[in-house]
Amino acid sequence: MRGRDQIPQPQLLFVFLSVLLTLATTSYGVNVTYDNRALLIDGKRRVLVSGSIHYPRSTSEMWAGLIQKSKDGGLDVIETYVFWNAHEPVQNQYNFEGRYDLVKFIKLVGEAGLYAHLRIGPYVCAEWNYGGFPLWLHFIPGIKFRTDNEPFKAEMQRFTAKIVDMMKQEKLYASQGGPIILSQIENEYGNIDSSYGPAAKSYINWAASMAVSLDTGVPWVMCQQADAPDPIINTCNGFYCDQFTPNSKNKPKMWTENWSGWFLSFGGAVPYRPVEDLAFGVARFYQLGGTFQNYYMYHGGTNFGRSTGGPFISTSYDYDAPLDEYGLIRQPKWGHLKDLHKSIKLCEEALVATDPVTSSPGQNLEVTVYKTGTGLCSAFLANLGTSDKTVNFNGNSYNMPGWSVSILPDCKNVALNTAKINSMTVIPSFVHQSLKRDADSADALSSSWSWIYEPVGISKNDAFMKPGLLEQINTTADKSDYLWYSLSTVIKDNEPFLEDGSQTVLHVESLGHALHAFVNGKLAGSGTGNAGNAKVAVEIPVTLVPGKNTIDLLSLTAGLPNYGAFFDLRGAGITGPVKLKGLENGTTVDLSALQWTYQIGLKGEELGLSSGNSQWVTLPALPTKQPLIWYKTSFNAPAGEDPIAIDFTGMGKGEAWVNGQSIGRYWPTNVSPTSGCSNCNYRGSYSSSKCLKNCGKPSQTLYHVPRSWVKSSGNTLVLFEEIGGDPTQIAFATKQSAILCSHVSESHPLPVDMWSSNSEAERKAGPVLSLECPFPNQVISSIKFASFGTPRGTCGSFSHGQCRSTRALSIVQKACIGSKSCSIGASTSTLGDPCRGVAKSLAVEASCA
Numbered sequence: 147m148r149g150r151d152q153i154p155q156p157q158l159l160f161v162f163l164s165v166l167l168t169l170a171t172t173s174y175g176v177n178v179t180y181d182n183r184a185l186l187i188d189g190k191r192r193v194l195v196s197g198s199i200h201y202p203r204s205t206s207e208m209w210a211g212l213i214q215k216s217k218d219g220g221l222d223v224i225e226t227y228v229f230w231n232a233h234e235p236v237q238n239q240y241n242f243e244g245r246y247d248l249v250k251f252i253k254l255v256g257e258a259g260l261y262a263h264l265r266i267g268p269y270v271c272a273e274w275n276y277g278g279f280p281l282w283l284h285f286i287p288g289i290k291f292r293t294d295n296e297p298f299k300a301e302m303q304r305f306t307a308k309i310v311d312m313m314k315q316e317k318l319y320a321s322q323g324g325p326i327i328l329s330q331i332e333n334e335y336g337n338i339d340s341s342y343g344p345a346a347k348s349y350i351n352w353a354a355s356m357a358v359s360l361d362t363g364v365p366w367v368m369c370q371q372a373d374a375p376d377p378i379i380n381t382c383n384g385f386y387c388d389q390f391t392p393n394s395k396n397k398p399k400m401w402t403e404n405w406s407g408w409f410l411s412f413g414g415a416v417p418y419r420p421v422e423d424l425a426f427g428v429a430r431f432y433q434l435g436g437t438f439q440n441y442y443m444y445h446g447g448t449n450f451g452r453s454t455g456g457p458f459i460s461t462s463y464d465y466d467a468p469l470d471e472y473g474l475i476r477q478p479k480w481g482h483l484k485d486l487h488k489s490i491k492l493c494e495e496a497l498v499a500t501d502p503v504t505s506s507p508g509q510n511l512e513v514t515v516y517k518t519g520t521g522l523c524s525a526f527l528a529n530l531g532t533s534d535k536t537v538n539f540n541g542n543s544y545n546m547p548g549w550s551v552s553i554l555p556d557c558k559n560v561a562l563n564t565a566k567i568n569s570m571t572v573i574p575s576f577v578h579q580s581l582k583r584d585a586d587s588a589d590a591l592s593s594s595w596s597w598i599y600e601p602v603g604i605s606k607n608d609a610f611m612k613p614g615l616l617e618q619i620n621t622t623a624d625k626s627d628y629l630w631y632s633l634s635t636v637i638k639d640n641e642p643f644l645e646d647g648s649q650t651v652l653h654v655e656s657l658g659h660a661l662h663a664f665v666n667g668k669l670a671g672s673g674t675g676n677a678g679n680a681k682v683a684v685e686i687p688v689t690l691v692p693g694k695n696t697i698d699l700l701s702l703t704a705g706l707p708n709y710g711a712f713f714d715l716r717g718a719g720i721t722g723p724v725k726l727k728g729l730e731n732g733t734t735v736d737l738s739a740l741q742w743t744y745q746i747g748l749k750g751e752e753l754g755l756s757s758g759n760s761q762w763v764t765l766p767a768l769p770t771k772q773p774l775i776w777y778k779t780s781f782n783a784p785a786g787e788d789p790i791a792i793d794f795t796g797m798g799k800g801e802a803w804v805n806g807q808s809i810g811r812y813w814p815t816n817v818s819p820t821s822g823c824s825n826c827n828y829r830g831s832y833s834s835s836k837c838l839k840n841c842g843k844p845s846q847t848l849y850h851v852p853r854s855w856v857k858s859s860g861n862t863l864v865l866f867e868e869i870g871g872d873p874t875q876i877a878f879a880t881k882q883s884a885i886l887c888s889h890v891s892e893s894h895p896l897p898v899d900m901w902s903s904n905s906e907a908e909r910k911a912g913p914v915l916s917l918e919c920p921f922p923n924q925v926i927s928s929i930k931f932a933s934f935g936t937p938r939g940t941c942g943s944f945s946h947g948q949c950r951s952t953r954a955l956s957i958v959q960k961a962c963i964g965s966k967s968c969s970i971g972a973s974t975s976t977l978g979d980p981c982r983g984v985a986k987s988l989a990v991e992a993s994c995a
């Protein structure tokens with residue numbers, strides 16, 4: 147044997163360095179695998195809670211805060227898609243800056259101590275323009291999307307490999323010490339693969355082996371793909387996934403999209419999902435063997451620019467998520483889910499140690515026990531019916547509201563019932579203030595608007611002529627929402643539709659998504675499709691003149707399709723027929739096949755008006771209610787740090803830019819149907835149309851302006867208005883003052899924090915009602931309502947019941963007023979007993995200022 151001193155010096159150094167290197171990789175890298183029950187991190191099965199935050203739907207300045215609030219809400223994992231068309235708008239020209247700085251986003255997730263799930267797709271759906279595909283992809287000769295097609299596969303592989311390499315270079319995979327524990331390839335292809343025939347199967351097999359060959363060192367999943375080949379884990383999507391089983395006994399039961407609400411469309415009412423139902427879905431999933439669940443979305447955010455899909459997806463992508471569009475905590479959703487996550491985590495050891503055993507003690511009742519030989523025991527009791535029941539389990543009886551799950555981490559005490567909310571409710575409100583800032587503005591121009599008219603019809607040099615009507619997306623390649631179709635036609639005075647008493651009608655048919663028809667330079671009429679049917683067919687009464695008449699049709703898209711088989715081929719624009727009809731004698735002239743002149747985009751887009759540059763006019767008087775007009779103003783930001791929105795009430799439809807950054811399409815004149823918003827009971831199966839609010843009102847009036855996009859003064863707001871509006875009505879709205887409510891009953895499970903402390907004294911003190919002002923620098927300023935006994939109603943409309951303690955209001959006022967937060971025991975020991983033998987609860991409504 148050679149002694150240590152016999153190794154030559156350089157060699158010793160080499161050995162030392164390699165040991166260091168090995169240590170470095172082994173001590174930081176973790177091994178992520180899976181078995182039939184769970185993902186294993188370094189050999190240990192884990193129960194994980196995940197949430198989606200799409201990085202381009204907020205600003206990089208917001209990310210750290212969003213991630214921290216997710217962590218505080220009990221998430222272990224942040225999930226995001228990767229948005230190909232954001233990163234590669236032009237083939238081989240990449241953008242990973244600002245909102246698209248994926249590496250920074252993933253690093254922030256890691257720095258917060260959370261894991262990441264990177265869903266590369268690169269088809270993502272996501273209500274994102276064209277499902278995430280760049281438009282140039284469509285123009286590659288011979289390409290067919292999402293099937294066994296060489297040109298498509300080559301591009302998909304190139305982009306996927308690029309993202310994987312980027313992550314590897316930055317050491318972002320868990321195998322390298324980074325946060326990414328999971329990746330997804332494709333998305334929900336299983337929903338539509340039958341339309342692609344036998345090629346679907348070979349495509350999915352190819353996608354699987356392509357992904358695996360990229361050697362990320364962490365598992366891959368396919369979401370909604372029953373035939374995902376090994377080793378890819380097929381995962382579930384939906385409002386509930388408790389009945390899901392993976393396609394192999396070796397794969398864990400995972401839920402990649404639990405829809406925490408639903409998306410909003412222009413023209414639709416605002417969907418929401420009650421947290422009692424969301425929590426029920428989550429608890430049912432972990433009850434029946436699930437170990438990984440992801441909220442889609444945890445923060446929905448904003449579709450800035452022209453990033454919405456659809457068509458007709460609104461600019462807000464709030465999604466009724468636990469963090470609202472502005473990144474603020476939504477209560478009670480966030481808080482109740484936080485309590486839920488804690489309760490589930492209290493069961494983690496038992497959940498990963500054994501298989502669940504489920505029995506049914508009665509109709510609509512299910513009891514699941516996770517019990518180990520080593521003495522661990524956790525149980526879930528479910529009432530699947532809509533009426534309340536009592537469940538007897540382990541010698542105790544448990545009161546179960548309908549459609550709820552009780553979680554018993556020790557098989558005895560209830561840590562949480564999904565329908566009993568301990569967390570407070572917050573109703574935030576927007577405070578409006580005028581955009582006019584003369585009084586306190588140093589900038590004299592800050593209150594005034596200037597404008598530039600967008601020409602009607604052809605105004606750009608690159609206009610071109612073609613016989614017949616062109617499909618829009620193939621023509622514009624989505625460089626703009628707008629395509630002009632222009633024609634001039636000569637009307638002889640002896641033409642029948644000019645005869646006295648007859649009304650000429652312009653008939654236009656379009657594949658969508660909306661159009662404005664101008665005749666002889668004047669807006670004659672408009673038409674718009676909707677999320678259900680993008681097509682437009684309009685009959686517009688027009689007045690023609692003998693001789694030359696111009697017909698200028700402005701066709702527009704409102705987000706390209708993102709879902710369904712062959713969504714990429716759906717098409718838009720005025721494909722005809724376009725006809726002039728003389729109504730009285732039925733004579734019709736079909737203009738479709740004539741020579742049309744086309745212009746892609748607007749003159750103002752070519753001039754870059756969105757940045758505020760160019761010669762803007764301020765005289766003679768501000769034109770209002772005029773179509774096709776660019777408006778500009780300068781403004782000071784509302785003081786403070788509260789999130790800002792612009793209220794576009796009074797405007798028609800268009801796009802808005804703040805300091806050159808597009809805050810999205812605005813469309814306050816697109817109003818939802820008056821019906822469909824009936825009372826929504828959380829009990830019973832949820833669907834995307836079950837719970838709607840805002841019926842008969844504009845789908846979206848408030849538009850998010852990220853704080854980081856504005857300076858304190860000298861900001862520029864530019865609008866392009868299509869239909870006509872009054873910009874002087876535009877106001878700021880800052881989200882701030884809040885109503886807080888909480889309603890806790892004597893029989894409520896103990897708050898999870900107390901539950902886990904297991905202190906006898908705390909247990910005896912009983913359930914606690916807590917309130918906390920959500921905004922910095924606010925304190926509880928008044929107690930609008932407090933009642934202990936049998937109060938009724940919901941937040942904002944509580945009323946006293948027959949039984950009420952006279953002391954409740956003063957006790958609550960004393961405990962809360964002037965403080966940022968307060969807690970009061972919801973029990974007779976704190977509040978006295980106004981009616982013995984009656985089940986009592988404490989309801990409080992407070993305001994913050």
Ligand code: GAL
Pocket residue numbers: 270271272273333334383403409
């Ligand atoms: C899923 C899809 C998501 C999103 C969601 C609805 O089917 O995978 O990307 O579109 O529907 O919000």
